[in-house]
Amino acid sequence: MQHKIILIIRREYLSRIRKRSFIVMGLLGPLIMAGVIIFAFWSSLEESEDQKILVVDDSYPFFADLEGTSTIALDIQDISLAKAEALLEVSDYTGILYLPGKILANKSAELIFKKQPSFRVQRQLEERLQQYLEISKLKEFNLTETDYRRLKAPVIISTFQYQGPGQDAERADILPAIVGQIFSILIFFFIFLYSVSVMRGVIEEKTNRIIEVMVSSVRPFQLMMGKIIGVGAVGLTQFLIWVVLTFTIVSIGQTIIIGNKYVAGAEPPGAATEMIQEQMSAENALSLTQISADDNLFNQIRRVNFPLMIGLFLFYFIGGYLLYSALMAAVGSAVDSDTDTQQFVLPVTFPLLLAYFLSFQVFANPGSTMAIWLSIIPFTSPIIMMIRVSYGIPSADLWQVYLSCALLIATFIAAAWVSARIYRTGILMYGKKASLRELLKWITFR
Amino acid sequence: MSILLQAQHIDKHFGDFHVLKDVSIDVQEGSIFGLLGPNGAGKTTLIRTLTRITAPDSGAILFKGQPLTDETRRHFGYLPEERGLYRKMRVWEQAMYLIRLKGVDKSTASANLNDWFDRFNMQDWRSKRVEELSKGMQQKLQFVITAAHDPEILILDEPFSGFDPVNTEEIKQEILGLKKSGKTIIFSTHNMSSVEELCDDIALIHKGQNILHGATQEVRSSFRQNLYEITFKGSKVAFANAMGYQFEIDSIKETGDKLHALVRSHTDEGSRLLLKAMADHVEVLSFHEKMPSMHDIFIAQVSSPEASTDPAQDAA
Structure with a gap:
């Protein structure tokens, strides 16, 4: 009797495995999934495409010492936004970082681009600006950079699951x-x-x-x-x-x-x-x-x-x-x-x-x-x-x-x-x- | 001959519907048994209990005197009325699968199937998909699948339905061949001429009851009406004069120089007296008793008032 159920399982299994839809699904699914992963991976590498950004500093030379990264070159200039945009058209600049005069008050800047830069570029620029502003403020409060580092207190909360007395709590992430x-x-x-x-x-x-x-x-x-x-x-x-x-x-x-x-x-x-x-x-x-x-x-x-x-x-x-x-x-x-x-x-x-x-x-x-x-x-x-x-x-x-x-x-x-x-x-x-x-x-x- | 398959006092309800009422049948080994009855009489349900597809509420099915088990079921070949196949499967693969599910090992199944495929000229179909076959081809394949595991008993529900006359004849010959090789066959049908041709015994199921059963010839003669068919040469008047008070002419008609008469006898010794009476008046060319056909018996039984009185209907 056992042997009959095995025959049935075999038929059900083989008849479906041989179906075109199974083979298509079996190839298409991984292709799509792998495609998504590879694309994400590839696009993350694509960001290494160098950025050359023209920085328009309304309060020049306040940001004159702003530094880029290994992949983001910054060119700080004292020109108007309109002029910069005209320049963008004819130059190899990949974008304009516009730092309006009010930036110290409302802490917002604009990035004008030809080709959508990645999230990463944006974040790196934000970090740089933030740091730059913070350091510039140090002078205002007469603080040294060492004091500043002491002041900065990044906190990470790690969570642990209580496992009962005497047992190590388990990390929960x-x-x-x-x-x-x-x-x-x-x-x-x-x-x-x-x-x-x-x-x-x-x-x-x-x-x-x-x-x-x-x-x-x-x-x-x-x-x-x-x-x-x-x-x-x-x-x-x-x-x-x-x-x-x-x-x-x-x-x-x-x-x-x-x-x-x-x-x-x-x-x-x-x-x-x-x-x-x-x-x-x-x-x-x-x-x-x-x-x-x-x-x-x-x-x-x-x-x-x-x-x-x-x-x-x-x-x-x-x-x-x-x-x-x-x-x-x-x-x-x-x-x-x-x-x-x-x-x-x-x-x-x-x-x-x-x-x-x-x-x-x-x-x-x-x-x-x-x-x-x-x-x-x-x-x-x-x-x-x-x-x-x-x-x-x-x-x-x-x-x-x-x-x-x-x-x-x-x-x-x-x-x-x-x-x-x-x-x-x-x-x-x-x-x-x-x-x-x-x-x-x-x-x-x- | 011994009894191969027996249904004893089978009773079956589907909810409130009393499908089978105390039905018993005995099937002799090596015989062909016909299961007759109008649509909805319970034939298919009876067949399903015989094949152990549905269990009866009460009563027993005995195979060689023993209750039916999953093991003895391998000796059964069953062709259901509503028969189908996996449409996407290939012919050979499909046949092998269904035969092996009967518990036949791979090499025996393959050998048997090869014989049957040869016999029905089906070798060319082997790798075709079932859906590519015509309806007639599919039915042949189904018949082969029913018989190829070499069962002792074949149960065929309406085996001829949907077949053209040529295929019907082929299947009839196969059934007779199977009988000759010692197999027992039960089949249900509405085709009464095939019953007369093939069946040794019959049972007539009507409204869930077995209302008539026995050997086909006995059943027919029990319904004899003492009717004689006579073909003769001579004068109609002379023929009429020859009939005494014991005989009555039912009908008479002429074709060419011959006359055909149907004569009813009022005595049981009809044939002897009738022949004697006619001999001096006309030239008798042929003479035989007209037996009632299964068709006539069927209609008479199913539409007769006493057959239709049943408790379930009163209750409804």
């Missing part, structure tokens, strides 16, 4: 939480895509009328589980392809880009890496500029407990998929065509959608009562628990993870049982649009 959020979004999409695929498969067998031949050879439960496992394996394969291909393309792309840059002598690789970091931080819109050297982004990433995260990711990915696909198999068996599915699909997937939308709130407040409940309830836990875990779960609350896992397994078994009963009646019912009451009746059929 925002970045691991972002990893968790990404994982939970992946779980959401894969559950959704592949449980719908299970439903489609059931409907296909029903409308094809192959189903009756099948159930004369195998038990409906075997057929249902074979399909669910087969499609799930397709999902895992697709996921694996995405991860491997994305990594491969990205690292090849990186090598090529860095290689070129290095040969050109513009940037050593170290600087490139630094830029990626800055680029990432800019993208995440997190103010990571103040993170001290020992607490940079990569250290944060390193602190993500990847074995635990990946382990739980696989558990919730598979558990959530099994639960939802069992329900969707029942839905597929109860209808005659794809167009009839709406009335059932929405109620079934509602918790999943809810979890997805609430996940952003959980991300903001992972310790809330709502987050705890959502991470325990099996219909939402695959998405919500990932986020909570990524923040770090205090050992006192570990029972919630165990409970959530146990409940997910138990609910899957219950759902599979109920679905199997609906399924074996539904697959042989044609023409009648089943109501919810009817489905409940099917569960009790012998």
